[in-house]
Amino acid sequence: MTTATAAPPPGKALYRVHEAMPLLSLSRAKIYQLIRSGRLRTVKEGRTRLIPAAAIAEYVALLEQEAEVA
Template identity: 55%
Template sequence: MSTPLDDTQLYDITAAMKQLKLSRSVIYELIRTGRLPSVKEGRARRFTANGLREYIALLEKEAQEVA
């Protein structure tokens, strides 16, 4: 990850894109499919540090299953 995640902060789409190094459309697809947990703040989507970590853990688990 580019910078350490702060557990007291909510991350917006742009910050999640930078942390995960994924495009905006991929982030929205992950939200839609439920693979990337998010919360709604008004009309905006936000991500917790734990939610981003859960997604990374999911990727690691899937990689181990394939190997």
Template identity: 65%
Template structure:
């Protein structure tokens, strides 16, 4: 299914999450998110002193979880 948005809506969509936003999106605690970052399961970028989680990294992490769940069957 394709959802069409106008340009203003597309510009309003985030491409980077701060850690508190990433915790809400993932439904995980701050500690768990930082652990995922530390062990390399959740990719981040830095801008100055701010650690940011790309939206694409969240999608990659979810895909990783789905692959791992499929392997366990």
């Protein structure tokens, strides 16, 4: 099994959910589902939920890893 090094997308360090939607090509509801299930890591600043760029890269790497297994 290959271990992919997850590189964060270029640009910002933290993304709001609506900013991560086009990066991942996912709906708002699907992103919140991934957050609840623990597949997409987030942080909170006050009441705002933010997705670290590294977490987006980790999620993409996870998808690639799962595709290799299947």
